[in-house]
Amino acid sequence: MFNADMLSFVTNVPSKLISPNAFLFGLSVSFPLIACISLFALVLLMIRNRENQIASLAIYAFLAAATWIFLLPFSLSFLSDFQSENESLSLNKNATSIGIFRENDAGVFYNSRIREDGNVDGIFIDTTGYLGEEGELEPFYDLPVNNSDAYPYSDILVKKALEPPKYVTYPLAVYTSLLTAAANSQRSGFFAWLFFASFGLALASTYGLQYLSSWRLCSALSVAIGQILIVFINYFYYMGFFPSWMIEFDKMISEKFSVSLENSLILVVNFLIAAVLLIFGISMGIYRTKKANRIKNGENR
């Protein structure tokens, strides 16, 4: 939300802090992420407190199903409605401020004054030889403001200050593409959405990993790693990074059953993952419980 707010911000120009549009936009974009993280946190909570395991599993399953079947489609449709209504968040295309150096790829701009019609006077320092000779100072008069190189922000200084480090850009890119895929499935109807939601089923079944180790930290970590792997499998699928023979196989099957359903391959993959994890989880769960009981009985004896 704050990032959206910063889109219209220009250094040294006062503006309002809370814009309701930016807030709603930020909320609807980040809601699916928050929902997934909450479900993940729920698993962590269950690793911590191992009482009433069946009841907590039931609640967890209910919450996960509710999230993926009702909440997420709802928030996605809200997001797409919102986006079509407000084409783009208002950028301050023509705003600038005086007395500040602004460096872009060509050189450095310095505005000395803003005229009444919004045009500016100032000076351009040619540090790259953009206009001919490197290191020349070119005064300019009565030029319109152009903030295009600051896109998606309104001020190149803000863009530079807020540019995320590369370790942040990549996860954000993954999230954005998954969000786009989700929105596409959601638009194509309820069944298409259910295919996408198999992703949610796989994620939720990492619940099974919680019995992996007798050290709870280790189990919690394996749940996290499992979820990350599932996210990447789905991400690679929607980005088209799957090996071609798998896609061929997918086509073959849909031809054989003469149903052409999009994304059936990922449905199969996610179901497989979920099945493996759940079977593993249930057996490990029984094993751990029995072991714990044995120890307890041993102590009691």
Next chain:
Amino acid sequence: MRKTALIIFSYAILCFAACLAVSFAFHNLPELLPGEKTNYLVVQGLVYFMKLSPALVLSGFLTGASISYGRNSDKAQIKYSKQILLHFKKTMVSSILLVFAITLVTELFLPMCQNWQKNAAQKPSLFDEYISLADSYYKQEKMYEAFDFASNAVRINPKDEKARWLLEHSEAALNSMKGVEDKNEETKFVYVPIEESSGETVASLIKKAREAEEKEDWFHAHYYAYLAVNIGNERDTNFQEAKRLASEAWNHLFEPEIFEETEEQILFRKKVEAYTSLVNGDNIEAYYKFLEISQTNDIAARDPDVVQFLKIAEERVGRQCFFVEETKDMKRFESANDIYFAITHNDGAKDVVFIKGITPVKDSGKMVQYLRGFRIVSYDSEGQFKMSVSAPYAKMLSVKTETFDEKAKTEFDIKDNFKDVPYLMLEGISRDGKENGTSPVFEFAAGLGKKSDDLKNYFVLGISTDDFNALCDAGIGSGKMSLISLAKLLPKVHDFGFSPEIYSSAFLNRITYPLFMLFVFMIFACLAWNYRLDSPIFKFKWIFIMPFISVIIFALLELALYALRLLNFVLVSFTGNFAFVISAVILVILLFAACFVFVRKTA
């Protein structure tokens, strides 16, 4: 807790070894001096390790604490139990120590290593420059310069044979020349004292003038009498005598012209012309005229009047201008490029300054610097163009504020709280003649017209030298500046034409980093308690989860720090300097909350 320390320590060593291995296995080395490759790779490994160190330390902390909390955790059955309070105390102390270490690494050691790498990468080209210059000067038999550059080259690479050869030979040549050089030094001392009349009195000068008069040496007779008039005053008994001597000698200098001049007479007339310029205070003109005379023929070059007055003119000129020959090799040793900043005056008028390259004179402690491609553009308080000055080269001296009179202080907006200010000589004098010199170019806004007053060959920047040097540092960006120079510059950044939001938020990010990390450590302590190891046995295979934990923590930490950066930027943008208070308060509350959550933990 000893176990935690042991785990963190051994894990850190393992990771450092891994970083070293990565740095040696996958390196992309810049060109380096021979023998520096291993050092460079070790430093590279250190840099990797230091970049990862917060995540590594946190993962060690998490696992270590998880193991150590597991023991006897059953005793903590109630909230605020003795057991948990003991854990809290130990955890807090170790967290503070670890945060201190991490902050030290990121703020001090990491930039230090990166600087070392940068220097190491620059050394080969710098060394080549020094060697080629030393070599060419040696071949031209300019031993002073050859020795100077060779000693620089040896300082960078003491093992290089060629550099040492050049140093030894130029030194030997200098030593053999020493007799001649010493003599030169002596004559210089006699003829060209810094202030020509220093150590003299009116009486002693008059005596010299009389001696010259007896020898019919009218130049010196006038010169000494003229100096006596300059330093004396009306009350001095000898003052009238000095004036009389000066005017008598002057009359002799301007005896009626003869139409058919002998060579001697032509020389005399030229000397008179040049001398007139010198007496009138036009030192640059006088310098060029005497230079021209000395270049006409051997007799003129050896003429004692010409030799002496050329020296005097050169000395005077040296105080106003610099010699373009000084700047010849400067471009190759520039310490900073593309420096720009603004100077805001009290009335809101602004000067925009741009410098293409700066070369500080070695060992002058930045007191003397050469500025290439200097340009200053002045705007009035409305932002309208007023005037601009540009010079191909300028010599900057750091001059004490007291040396300026009130007029100069108001003209250049020199504030009394500045210790030194940058004084720029804009005119370059060439020893090869007038046409090779460089002079500043002035442009004025239409209507303002140029007043001859404005056309000076010097300029004083209305900022302190300290600020000037800090601004040259600012060129490298707020993220890489040292915290101290960033803090010093912060209140003035807007006046200098930089965005206060960006610099303040960068500063805020860096000073709140330790507090934020302490909060993260407390959160991790809570996590470690929640997921503590119940069994007393630590299975060896669990060691392998450490790298995974580190990777996840690294990513989470980067995300959290980015979110913090975003939040700080918003705070600074909308609340200005209150942001520092707000951010600190929020972090302290978060920290207390995390501590509170921890001490309430039960088994």
